[in-house]
Each structure stands twice: as C-alpha cells, then as structure tokens.
Amino acid sequence: MNLKKVFILLVTAVMLSSVFAIGALADNHDSSDAMVRIVHASPDAPAVNVYVNGEATVEGAAFKDATDYMNLPAGEHDVAIYPAEANGEGDPVISQTLTIEAGEAYTVAAVGMLDNLSLKVASDSMSVSEGMSKVRVGHLSPDAPMVDVGVIDGDALFSGASFPAITDYQELEAGTYDLEVRTEDGTQVLDLSGTTLEENTVYSVFAVNTADSLEAWVLTDYTMMPSEMPQTGMGGAQSDMNNMFMIGLGTVLAGIVVAGIAINRKNSYQA
Amino acid sequence: MKTNRILFILAILLISGGSTFIFASMDESATNSTPYVKPADDLTFHKQLTSFDQTEAINEENKQVYPEPITPTHIEIPAIGVDASINATGLDDNNEMIVPDNGEDVAWFEPGSQPGSTGNAVLAGHVDDYTGPAVFFDLEDLNPGDEIIITDKKGESLTFVVDQLKSYPKDKAPLRQVFGPTNERSLNLVTCTGLYNQSIEEHEERLVVYTTLK
Structure with missing residues (x-):
C-alpha cells in the first residue's frame, strides 16, 4: 500500500521537477x-x-x-x-x-x-502613421539665437525654438526636403537641403555645437514595428518530441499499473 | 511471492525507463529553448560601447565607408545550409508581422530597416511547417562568428556576422531591441522555438539571432 504511494509520489516529483526546470530556464524580460x-x-x-x-x-x-x-x-x-x-x-x-x-x-x-x-x-515618440514620417527638432546650441526650421523659401515647420528646447513632433509626408535653420528675420544659419525623411520612421534633428560652427545631428527615435513577435512555426516538426513524451508517460503508467497489481497480490497473500 | 518480486522489478524498470523518456523529451525542449544564454543587459551594453568605437573610428578616418543598404531578395547561411528567397512583408490588420504562408521562404520586415542601413533589419522564417522542418529549423545551431549572406536582385550582397543567439517566451521578447532603432548596422533573424502549444497553435518561444554587418 505504502509502496504504491511512494511510486506515485516519485513519478509526480520527477514530472514536476522537469516542468519547473523548463520554467526556470526561460528568460524573463521585464515589461515594467x-x-x-x-x-x-x-x-x-x-x-x-x-x-x-x-x-x-x-x-x-x-x-x-x-x-x-x-x-x-x-x-x-x-x-x-x-x-x-x-x-x-x-x-x-x-x-x-x-x-x-x-x-x-x-x-x-x-x-x-x-x-x-x-x-x-x-x-x-513610439508611433508613426503607416507611410508617414515624424520629426522634431532640438535647439542644443548653447549660444545660437532663437530659430525657426522650415522649407527654404517656404513655410516654417518649427517656430521660435531657443536653447535648450526640444519641440513636439510633427508628422510629415516621407520624402526629401530642402530645409534650413533660420533666425526670425529669415537669415539662414544652417542649410539642410536634401534632408531625407524615410517613411515609417521617427526622427530627432538636433542643432548642436556653437553658433559659429552649427551642425545638424539626426537621430532615429523609432521605426515601425509589430505589436508582437511573428508566428514562425506550424508545429510540424514537434511530433517527434511529443511522441517521445507520450511513450515515456505510457511506460510510467504501465509501471504504476504493474506495481499496483503486485501490491494487490502481496496484500491478498497476506490476507 | 516470486512472481510478485518480478512484478515489482518490472514496475521499477517501466517507471524509470518511462521517466528517462520524459526527461529526454523535456531536455530536448530545454536545449531548444536556450541555445546560448547571456544576461539580458549584455547586448545593449555591448552595442552602446561598439557604437562609440564606431564613432571614434569615423572621427579618426574622417569618413568610414559602408556599402549601400540593399533590398534583400535572397539569403544564404552556409553554416546550416540555408539557401532561400526573401519576400518583403509588412503589418497585417492586427499590427502583426506578416510571415510567409510556406516553410521555404523568408520574410523581410519592410517597414523597418533595410539590411546594411543603421538600424535593426529583421528577417523571419518558419522553424517548421505543418509536416516537418522549415527554412529556419537549424537556426539554433548557429554560433557567434557564423556568416549570413544577403543578396538583392541585382546580385549585390552584404555579409553579416552572428553576435549571439537568444530565446524569449513569445510575449516577453524585447521588441524594440529586435525591431527598433540602433546605432549598429544589424540584421536579426527571428524564428520560433520551444514547445508547440496545441491550444494556442503557436510555439511558446521565439529565437532571435543577432548579427551585424561584417
């Protein structure tokens, strides 16, 4: 009688420990x-x-x-x-x-x-509309005056940025823009002709260095990504492993049944 | 009594034998799921340091020449005998990456980065289809230093080198680290790993092979 319990406990312990072992190996990435x-x-x-x-x-x-x-x-x-x-x-x-x-x-x-x-x-920002581009500018040049960033001979996209402001984002059509950094009276302080904004991408364009050697520094903040990892399997190669598990389980169960019979016989002899 | 002893011995043999099978099957899934374990922070740290190295190199030589990014149409991984077509895909209505409907092709996540540009380009392929192993079945056997060769339709090619392999439970993968911006010119290969869970009809883990431009 006790033997049977011991066997079952043993088998349960073996199986549980295997399950735990797998859990412990998983790599936990913290979403907080x-x-x-x-x-x-x-x-x-x-x-x-x-x-x-x-x-x-x-x-x-x-x-x-x-x-x-x-x-x-x-x-x-x-x-x-x-x-x-x-x-x-x-x-x-x-x-x-x-x-x-x-x-x-x-x-x-x-x-x-x-x-x-x-x-x-x-x-x-961690989002962008499909096919669009998103950009913001940062005035990080300590001695440069207040500036606008806009299309050459065109409208300002960002107005009145002064050190050390980082503007809000603006969503723009993807493409190549002839942009400039200019003072409020329209004097160009930095030529940004041929600035390419890729679709599905978020940028920060920082104006850095001192006013006499002002330069633009483009950083990528985000590129479009899926909401979860892709589903890259249909399970067809798993059958071998599952079979192995089932055979093992079957054998263990058979063992328990045999043990049960033996115990019963033993008990009936004793009775 | 003699029969009883035999029965007991048989029982013990069956149980221990069966347990070995169970262990073996568990073991296989365990090795599958963690081919190469490194602390999570290692990668970011490594990357940020190499990015500085690169910048220094640029400063020193004034301009380091990189090959042009390409639109990938073909992938070769000599180490594991992969030779497959690449199709550009994007997001479906559920904001999930569209993957090939067959086991032979590899998907390139086109809304993300191009292979060879600064950023994480992503290729995804199946580990298995409905009947057996698929194109990325042996991905877990790659080792740091192995080469991945990506070609475009004009025959221009780029070679990437494996930095590390890492697997994550399917909902715990660091998406930004795999798909997001980086200072590196990276190419990440994604496939499934771990047990196939019948109830959710998905593998329970994802394997990411992180590579950078040679």
Whole structure:
C-alpha cells in the first residue's frame, strides 16, 4: 500500500521537477522597464562616463555620441556624469534624479557648455502613421539665437525654438526636403537641403555645437514595428518530441499499473 | 511471492525507463529553448560601447565607408545550409508581422530597416511547417562568428556576422531591441522555438539571432 504511494509520489516529483526546470530556464524580460538613451551634446565637454545609480553605464562618450536605447526599470534613478578620465572619483560634472515611466522612451541629453552643463530630458515618440514620417527638432546650441526650421523659401515647420528646447513632433509626408535653420528675420544659419525623411520612421534633428560652427545631428527615435513577435512555426516538426513524451508517460503508467497489481497480490497473500 | 518480486522489478524498470523518456523529451525542449544564454543587459551594453568605437573610428578616418543598404531578395547561411528567397512583408490588420504562408521562404520586415542601413533589419522564417522542418529549423545551431549572406536582385550582397543567439517566451521578447532603432548596422533573424502549444497553435518561444554587418 505504502509502496504504491511512494511510486506515485516519485513519478509526480520527477514530472514536476522537469516542468519547473523548463520554467526556470526561460528568460524573463521585464515589461515594467522604460527605455533611455543618453546623448552628449555639450560642444566643449570632454569624453564622459555616465553613472546610473552609481554604476558605470556609459563609458567614454564624446561630443555627438548617442547610446542605443537601454532598458531601465521605471521609477527614480540617479544619473551622474563624470569626466571619463576621473574613473568615477571626485565630484560629478552634474548629477540629477531622473523619473521614468514603464513603457516610455526617453532621450537624456547633456547640453550647454561644460561650466554650465545641464541634463535635458525629452519623451520620445513610439508611433508613426503607416507611410508617414515624424520629426522634431532640438535647439542644443548653447549660444545660437532663437530659430525657426522650415522649407527654404517656404513655410516654417518649427517656430521660435531657443536653447535648450526640444519641440513636439510633427508628422510629415516621407520624402526629401530642402530645409534650413533660420533666425526670425529669415537669415539662414544652417542649410539642410536634401534632408531625407524615410517613411515609417521617427526622427530627432538636433542643432548642436556653437553658433559659429552649427551642425545638424539626426537621430532615429523609432521605426515601425509589430505589436508582437511573428508566428514562425506550424508545429510540424514537434511530433517527434511529443511522441517521445507520450511513450515515456505510457511506460510510467504501465509501471504504476504493474506495481499496483503486485501490491494487490502481496496484500491478498497476506490476507 | 516470486512472481510478485518480478512484478515489482518490472514496475521499477517501466517507471524509470518511462521517466528517462520524459526527461529526454523535456531536455530536448530545454536545449531548444536556450541555445546560448547571456544576461539580458549584455547586448545593449555591448552595442552602446561598439557604437562609440564606431564613432571614434569615423572621427579618426574622417569618413568610414559602408556599402549601400540593399533590398534583400535572397539569403544564404552556409553554416546550416540555408539557401532561400526573401519576400518583403509588412503589418497585417492586427499590427502583426506578416510571415510567409510556406516553410521555404523568408520574410523581410519592410517597414523597418533595410539590411546594411543603421538600424535593426529583421528577417523571419518558419522553424517548421505543418509536416516537418522549415527554412529556419537549424537556426539554433548557429554560433557567434557564423556568416549570413544577403543578396538583392541585382546580385549585390552584404555579409553579416552572428553576435549571439537568444530565446524569449513569445510575449516577453524585447521588441524594440529586435525591431527598433540602433546605432549598429544589424540584421536579426527571428524564428520560433520551444514547445508547440496545441491550444494556442503557436510555439511558446521565439529565437532571435543577432548579427551585424561584417
């Protein structure tokens, strides 16, 4: 009688442990994360290391370097920027608390001249209408005047941007545009002829460096993506494995039945 | 009593033998699902560092020359004997990526990035069709360093090199890391892995092979 229970327990334990083993191997990606990229837009700042909650997250970022989007848990984080050669010792150039929400994407830009460095945080778009293009501009040139960005000899698309503003997005037809950055009196300060905006793509165009050597820096914020991973299988190659499992299960059950018979016989002898 | 002993021995043999089978089948699915395990953050970290390296290289040489991006029509993976056509696809009404209706072809997610441009280009192929193995069945056997050759209809080709393989439960894959923007010129191959779940008519996991332009 007890033997039977022991067998069943044993088999159950074997099967359960296998199931758990599979569960434990699965890689858990946390959906409560936010995405953050860090952008070095300070013309005279040296290469820097960025520490998030005391941990070196970015090393040796120079002017006009941008990280890829990184996963960070939602919530508050301490972001500190040190000169790369300081190895995290001494005082940071700047340190700030960053609050981020799950499922959102952010650009954190180090802007301004070194002696006046600040962190500019912008929330990044994660959608675009099919076939369209979406763009925003950032005025990250510390000493440049207030500007408009618009079509050469045409309308302004973004008006009255001054340091360190990052505008809202505008959805535009995909295509190639002859754009310029101009002051409010119409004087061109940066020629952006032949700017190509691909469809299904979201951009940030940052005007960086000092006013006398102003340049445009184009970053991609988002490209169209599906809502889930594609379904890339129909199950036809799984039968071997399932068969193996069924044969195993059948054999175990047969074993239990045989054990049961044996126990019954034993009991009846004893009776 | 002697028969009883034999019966007991038989029972033990059957149970242990059966368990071995069960273990073996479980084992197979377990190895299937995690061909190559690395901590999740490794990839982003690696990528952001290499992106800096690249930028430095650009600064030093003033301009690094990359081949033009291509519209892919053909894929070859010599390491696992893949030689297949690529069709451009997009999203269906449910915002899901359209995949080939057969086991031979590979789909390129056209609304995303082009192979060779800065960003994550994505190719998807079936691991199996209704009757047996399909084009990406052996994808899990790839190793870092293996080459993927993508060709367009004019015969221009680009070679990508495998960085790492990673599998995720189907709803837990980092979509942005697979499909989203990056500073790298990446090509990611996606297929199914893990057990086929009859009730949802889907495999329970997805395998992503991350590669970058050679």
